[in-house]
Amino acid sequence: MITNDTKRLGAQAFARLNALNAYSDHPDHLERLYLSAAHRKAVDAVALMMREAGFDAVHIDALGTVVGRYEGQSVGRPALLIGSHIDTVKDAGSFDGMLGVIAGIGVVEALHEAGERLDFAIEVLAFGDEENVRFPSNLSSSRAIAGSFDYTTLDGRDENGISLREALIAFGGNPDAIAGIARKKEDVIGYVEMHIEQGPVLDQENRPVGIVTAISGASRRRIIVTGEAGHAGTVPMALRKDALIAASEMALAIEKLGAKAENGVATIGQMQVEPGAVNVIPGRVRFTVDARAPKDAVRQQLVADIEAALRSIAARRHVTVDIQPFYDAPAAPASEAIMQGLAAAIEARQMEARYLPSGAGHDAMVMGALCPMGMLFVRCKDGISHNPAESMTEEDAGLAIAILLDFVRHYRA
Amino acid sequence: MITNDTKRLGAQAFARLNALNAYSDHPDHLERLYLSAAHRKAVDAVALMMREAGFDAVHIDALGTVVGRYEGQSVGRPALLIGSHIDTVKDAGSFDGMLGVIAGIGVVEALHEAGERLDFAIEVLAFGDEENVRFPSNLSSSRAIAGSFDYTTLDGRDENGISLREALIAFGGNPDAIAGIARKKEDVIGYVEMHIEQGPVLDQENRPVGIVTAISGASRRRIIVTGEAGHAGTVPMALRKDALIAASEMALAIEKLGAKAENGVATIGQMQVEPGAVNVIPGRVRFTVDARAPKDAVRQQLVADIEAALRSIAARRHVTVDIQPFYDAPAAPASEAIMQGLAAAIEARQMEARYLPSGAGHDAMVMGALCPMGMLFVRCKDGISHNPAESMTEEDAGLAIAILLDFVRHYRA
Numbered sequence: 001m002i003t004n005d006t007k008r009l010g011a012q013a014f015a016r017l018n019a020l021n022a023y024s025d026h027p028d029h030l031e032r033l034y035l036s037a038a039h040r041k042a043v044d045a046v047a048l049m050m051r052e053a054g055f056d057a058v059h060i061d062a063l064g065t066v067v068g069r070y071e072g073q074s075v076g077r078p079a080l081l082i083g084s085h086i087d088t089v090k091d092a093g094s095f096d097g098m099l100g101v102i103a104g105i106g107v108v109e110a111l112h113e114a115g116e117r118l119d120f121a122i123e124v125l126a127f128g129d130e131e132n133v134r135f136p137s138n139l140s141s142s143r144a145i146a147g148s149f150d151y152t153t154l155d156g157r158d159e160n161g162i163s164l165r166e167a168l169i170a171f172g173g174n175p176d177a178i179a180g181i182a183r184k185k186e187d188v189i190g191y192v193e194m195h196i197e198q199g200p201v202l203d204q205e206n207r208p209v210g211i212v213t214a215i216s217g218a219s220r221r222r223i224i225v226t227g228e229a230g231h232a233g234t235v236p237m238a239l240r241k242d243a244l245i246a247a248s249e250m251a252l253a254i255e256k257l258g259a260k261a262e263n264g265v266a267t268i269g270q271m272q273v274e275p276g277a278v279n280v281i282p283g284r285v286r287f288t289v290d291a292r293a294p295k296d297a298v299r300q301q302l303v304a305d306i307e308a309a310l311r312s313i314a315a316r317r318h319v320t321v322d323i324q325p326f327y328d329a330p331a332a333p334a335s336e337a338i339m340q341g342l343a344a345a346i347e348a349r350q351m352e353a354r355y356l357p358s359g360a361g362h363d364a365m366v367m368g369a370l371c372p373m374g375m376l377f378v379r380c381k382d383g384i385s386h387n388p389a390e391s392m393t394e395e396d397a398g399l400a401i402a403i404l405l406d407f408v409r410h411y412r413a
Numbered sequence: 414m415i416t417n418d419t420k421r422l423g424a425q426a427f428a429r430l431n432a433l434n435a436y437s438d439h440p441d442h443l444e445r446l447y448l449s450a451a452h453r454k455a456v457d458a459v460a461l462m463m464r465e466a467g468f469d470a471v472h473i474d475a476l477g478t479v480v481g482r483y484e485g486q487s488v489g490r491p492a493l494l495i496g497s498h499i500d501t502v503k504d505a506g507s508f509d510g511m512l513g514v515i516a517g518i519g520v521v522e523a524l525h526e527a528g529e530r531l532d533f534a535i536e537v538l539a540f541g542d543e544e545n546v547r548f549p550s551n552l553s554s555s556r557a558i559a560g561s562f563d564y565t566t567l568d569g570r571d572e573n574g575i576s577l578r579e580a581l582i583a584f585g586g587n588p589d590a591i592a593g594i595a596r597k598k599e600d601v602i603g604y605v606e607m608h609i610e611q612g613p614v615l616d617q618e619n620r621p622v623g624i625v626t627a628i629s630g631a632s633r634r635r636i637i638v639t640g641e642a643g644h645a646g647t648v649p650m651a652l653r654k655d656a657l658i659a660a661s662e663m664a665l666a667i668e669k670l671g672a673k674a675e676n677g678v679a680t681i682g683q684m685q686v687e688p689g690a691v692n693v694i695p696g697r698v699r700f701t702v703d704a705r706a707p708k709d710a711v712r713q714q715l716v717a718d719i720e721a722a723l724r725s726i727a728a729r730r731h732v733t734v735d736i737q738p739f740y741d742a743p744a745a746p747a748s749e750a751i752m753q754g755l756a757a758a759i760e761a762r763q764m765e766a767r768y769l770p771s772g773a774g775h776d777a778m779v780m781g782a783l784c785p786m787g788m789l790f791v792r793c794k795d796g797i798s799h800n801p802a803e804s805m806t807e808e809d810a811g812l813a814i815a816i817l818l819d820f821v822r823h824y825r826a
Contacts (some may be wrong), residue, residue, distance in 0.1 A: 199647030218648060220691060230679035232703045233772025234612030235796060237672040244681055247667045251661035259650040267645035267658055271686045277683045278633060278701045287689045290645045359646025382646060401653060411810050 001349040002395050003402075007108045009106050010398025016049055016102045017397075020096050029388060032088045033158075034141075035167040042086050046101060046126045053105050054063045055114025055124070062177035063149075063168065064103075066126035070097065071106045073117045080411060081191040082107065082404070083125030083142070083369070086364060089133055093390020095380065097198045099397065101126040103194040106401045113157055120413065125362050125396040135164045142363035146370040147182035183370060189413035190338055191367040194404055195214060196392055198360050200383030208396045209403060211342045212375035215293035215365045216263070217331035219303045221289045223310065227248070227319040229275060229283030243274050244282040246317040251310040253291060261302040263357045264293040272390055294332050294357035328329040332365040337412075338374025345406035349399070376404060414762040415808050417658035422519050429462055430810075433499065434507050440715075442741075442801060446547040446552075447570075448477060448580040455499050459514060459539045462504025465789065466518050467525025467697060468537070476554045476581065477589035479539035483521045493824060494556070494604040494784070495520060495586070495817070496538030498776060499645075506803020508609045512791065512810065514539040516607040519814045520821055533602055542775050548577045549598055555776035559783040560595035577664045596783060602826035603751060604780040607789045607817055609805055611773050614795030621809045622816060623767040624755045625788035627707035628778045629676070630744035633715045636723065640732040642696030649800045655656045657686050657695035659730040666722040667702060674715040674769045677706040709744050745778040748783045750825075751787025758819035762812070787822075789813060 023042040025031045032038040042064050050058045050068035058068045066086075068081065084100025104124030111118070121359050127141040137153035152177055154165040165175050197203075202210050206389040227243035256267025264320035289306060293299035307323055314321035356377065364373045378400045381391040422496050436455040437443045445451040456479050463481035471481045482492065489593045497513025517537030524531070540554040550566035566586055567578040578588050610616075617622050640654035653667060669681025682699040706712035720736055727734035751791075756766035769790065771777075777786045791813045796806040 009444065063470045109620050112633065197647065198644055199649070201649060204652065218646065230613075230796065231611055231798065232682055232771055233678065233705050234677070234776075234798075235772075237668065237678055238614070239479060239613050239617060239796075242668070242680075244684060245664055248661035252665070255650065255655070265646065265648070265650055267643055267655075267692070267694055269686075269691045269695065270689050271657060271684065273682075273684045276683050279680070279703055280682050281680055290692055292646050331629035358658055359648075361643055361646075383652075385642065385644070400752065413453075 001351070002399060006395070006398035008398070009110070009401040010394040011360050012109070013102045013397045014394045016105065017094055017098055020045060020098050022308070030088055030094065031084065031090045031092060032284035034087045035134070035171040039064065039087060039128055040171055043126070043128070046086060049105055050124065055108055061181050062174040063181065064128040064171055064173050065141045065145065068108070068124045070111065071117065072119055072121045077119070077121045078413065079121040079124055079187045080121040080189050080408065081123050081367070082193070083127060083191065083363060083367070085127040085130035086194050087128050087131050089131050090388045091388060093385055093387055096198065096385050097130060097195070097389055099196055099378065100194040102400045107405045110405050116348055118221035118408070121412055122408065128376045130363055134158045137164055139363060139366045142366045144178050145183040146366045148369060153305050168365055185370065188371045190335065190372045190374070190411065191364060191370065192365045192374050192376070192404070192407070193362060193376060194337060194400055195362060196380040196385060197377040197383065198380065198385040199262050201277030201356055202354065202377060203381060205354065206366055208347060208379055208399050209356050210356045210377040211339050211346070212334050212358045212373060212377055212399045213339065213355050214331045214333040215358045215362060216292040216294045217296050217299050218292045218327065218329050219325070220288060220327035221303070222324040222326055223250070223287050223289060224322040225285045225314065225319050227283055230281040232279040232281055235281060240281055241318050242281050243285040243319055246313060246319045247271065247285040247287060249313050249317070250310050253313060254306055255283045257302060257305045257309060258291065260286050261293055262295065262298050264291065264298055264302050265359055266291045266302065266306065282339045287360060292359050294331050299331070321356050322401070329398055332368040332373065334374045337370055341407045341411050342374060342376055342403070343412065348406060349403065366398040369412070376400060414764070415812060416428050417652055419808070419811035419815045421811070422523070422814040423807040424598070425522070426515045426519050427807045428627040429518065430507055433458060434513055437496060442503045442524060442714065443501055443507065444503045445499065447500045447542040448584045452477065452500060452541055453584055456539070456541070462518055462699070462751060463537065466522035468521055474486065475587040476557050476593050476594065477541040477586050478554045479583055479824045480761050481518070481521070481537045484530065485532055485534045490532070490534050491600050491602045491826065492534040492536040492715070493821065494780070495606070495710050496540060496604065496776060496780070497606050497608060497698050498540040498543035500541050501530060501545050502544050502799045504801060506798055506800055508793065508799050508803055508805050509611065509798050510543060510608055512606070513607040516814045516817055520818045523818050523820055527793065532805050535821065543776055547571045550577055552579070552776060552779045555779045557591050557594040557688065558596055559779045561782060562591055566634055598783065601784045603748065603785045603787070603824065604777060604783070605751060605778045605787050605817070605820070606775060607787070607813055608775060609793040609798060610790040611793065611798040611802070614769055615790060615792035615795060615797055618767065621715050621792055621812050622759060622767045623754050623790040624759070624789055625771045626752065626769045627746040628704040628745045629707045630709050630712050630777060631703060631705045631737070631740065631742050632712055633740035634716070635737040636663070636702060636740055638698045638727065638732050643694040645692040645694055648694060653694055654731050655694050656698040656732055658685065658696040659726060659732045660700060662730070663723050666726060667719055670715060670718045670722060671704065674706055675708065675711050676771055677704065677711055678813065679704045679715065705772050712744070723805050730742070730820045743775050745781040745786065747787045748785030751785055754820045754824050755787060755789055756822065758816045761819060762816065789817060
């Protein structure tokens with residue numbers, strides 16, 4: 001439901017999002033990697049936005065996260081955290097991450113303008129290391145706050161040989177103060193993150209927002225199918241052990257199993273064919289499988305079903321299959337209380353609450369270990385992200401911030 | 414049927430084949446590319462073998478083919494040609510090509526030892542440019558004799574920048590005398606080539622020899638399937654346009670159509686997946702199709718069926734498919750008279766004549782335009798060729814040469 005209020009919230013948010021677009025390390029497109037010069041400027045810009053919006057205190061923590069605090073009815077109460085990230089991929093869009101930070105600022109600004117103080121404090125967090133592009137250190141800035149920072153990542157290096165530790169010091173951060181960032185459980189009452197969906201579901205169903213039920217867990221496997229190379233002209237079809245045809249049958253089985261699993265997906269992203277000549281029957285095919293589901297039991301069953309299907313196809317086609325696990329991450333379920341609060345705020349605007357899993361990772365995944373976690377997805381055009389074509393409407397942004405504001409006003413820890 | 418005669422023929426052939434193994438351009442494996450130093454030495458060795466075996470005249474033609482002539486009952490009669498090639502691939506086996514040349518020498522040696530002169534002359538040809546490894550000039554040495562030499566190939570260069578013309582002059586050949594090599598149709602009464610099968614059919618059926626019905630024609634297509642790349646976590650299975658899953662379904666359809674076509678084969682030898690990241694749904698897949706059949710009508714129908722299947726799968730999966738032809742060669746049928754003659758010689762030894770197509774190309778493909786052509790396939794272990802593991806038995810070689818000798822003795826133009 002678009003109102004004058006949501007229009008105003010959308011316009012303010014888009015003005016801030018546009019302002020952040022100026023901070024790029026690349027002259028021709030948006031690129032703001034963790035601890036880069038553009039990231040440093042964006043951090044200062046976000047801190048200034050927070051001060052102007054009426055936050056009581058703003059600081060930049062030891063890992064470069066901007067932390068703005070808006071006190072509750074008395075100073076020092078436990079805080080509801082609202083966060084997302086301001087680092088980007090290379091050649092990025094304007095909304096992935098930034099929307100959630102700007103939304104938090106918009107919520108606090110609205111409370112401040114109305115002179116409202118809640119039972120709890122609000123802290124807005126602008127994380128810096130979500131996209132996992134520059135260093136081999138995924139989600140380090142939110143991990144530090146959640147108390148799960150991995151200190152070995154400080155020695156990881158970017159493609160220019162600069163370590164995370166060196167970059168952090170040059171940025172103005174402090175590798176020796178990371179332990180002090182970690183929040184105590186009694187000081188936080190929840191974490192909520194607004195983010196573009198990065199998928200097509202809401203856009204296809206013509207819904208502005210959706211409630212995330214869980215961030216899906218993921219399992220990855222490397223598959224090697226070995227058959228028998230041969231002359232494409234001289235080996236009759238019935239006598240072949242064609243590794244690519246076997247892999248093709250496996251691909252279709254994986255698609256079918258992915259579609260059958262509850263909210264599951266299964267993807268073959270890479271495939272290499274050997275020897276790879278026009279007139280030679282493939283003797284070996286290597287491919288990857290990425291299987292995800294919001295429920296761990298569903299994902300584990302999906303992986304087991306895929307492995308069984310691969311072995312069965314291999315046996316029938318007289319090829320061998322080698323299955324190597326190389327990544328397994330559990331799902332992060334959203335808090336029932338936060339989902340219910342978001343649903344109430346959505347339904348109060350005469351809209352239906354649409355629940356969906358997040359197949360992509362987010363800072364919320366890590367924050368869920370510290371406190372109740374929830375996410376509000378906002379539709380983006382055609383589900384496109386990580387791309388300059390990433391797009392969403394000002395109306396949707398305003399509506400989503402109004403919902404978040406409503407949620408915050410009614411939230412009870 | 415192994416006899417003392419076939420044993421002797423096999424032993425002589427294997428002694429000659431072993432002798433030829435010495436001529437390699439590589440110290441560790443057999444490699445004898447067209448017009449190389451090793452090829453030059455092999456040419457001289459084959460010429461000497463011919464002289465010692467009782468040929469009446471031996472010469473090396475302008476393109477490096479060794480030509481040995483054994484006159485008939487009078488000098489200058491039309492000739493039955495027996496040939497194959499002595500160039501090899503890199504890291505080659507000992508039999509591909511060489512067997513057919515050595516068989517021809519064995520046949521003439523037997524006739525000469527028995528003091529037999531036939532109604533026609535016999536010429537044994539050791540071609541030099543069959544494997545198409547060094548220059549972009551496929552079958553140039555047999556094409557010259559068949560009158561279909563392509564003069565533009567003289568300017569084609571090897572990987573060191575040496576042109577075929579330059580290499581030919583250095584070898585001792587003569588690019589200006591190529592036209593003179595071409596035979597008149599009235600001077601030849603047939604061309605017969607013995608060759609290892611390079612496929613598994615005879616070995617699987619436990620037969621020493623088979624009669625080639627035709628050298629299959631081949632059609633090749635480049636296929637580009639374009640779907641929509643996307644996040645492997647966020648795009649539900651039902652909303653995907655996965656180019657690799659579409660290509661996998663196409664691969665299975667191609668396999669099925671290849672198996673259905675009479676003596677047909679269809680192979681996907683190359684496949685590339687883009688963008689090729691573990692967590693990205695493939696947006697584009699490129700692959701090649703190689704379809705062959707001994708009957709042109711069957712091959713053309715096979716290609717049409719494959720193209721229709723690809724378009725239908727693409728439409729159903731909401732991806733696009735682009736099909737680019739890049740090679741089409743017609744089949745070369747074997748002569749009925751030669752097939753019947755070979756069958757009689759096989760049946761005379763209490764064996765069943767097994768007819769099969771040749772899916773691989775041979776010099777016979779080109780020679781068929783000059784005169785009646787036929788081929789006798791000899792089994793090789795597991796169908797392996799173009800590999801040091803290429804293997805056949807001395808018994809089979811002796812038996813096959815005895816059959817060829819019998820065929821020659823009874824051949825009528």
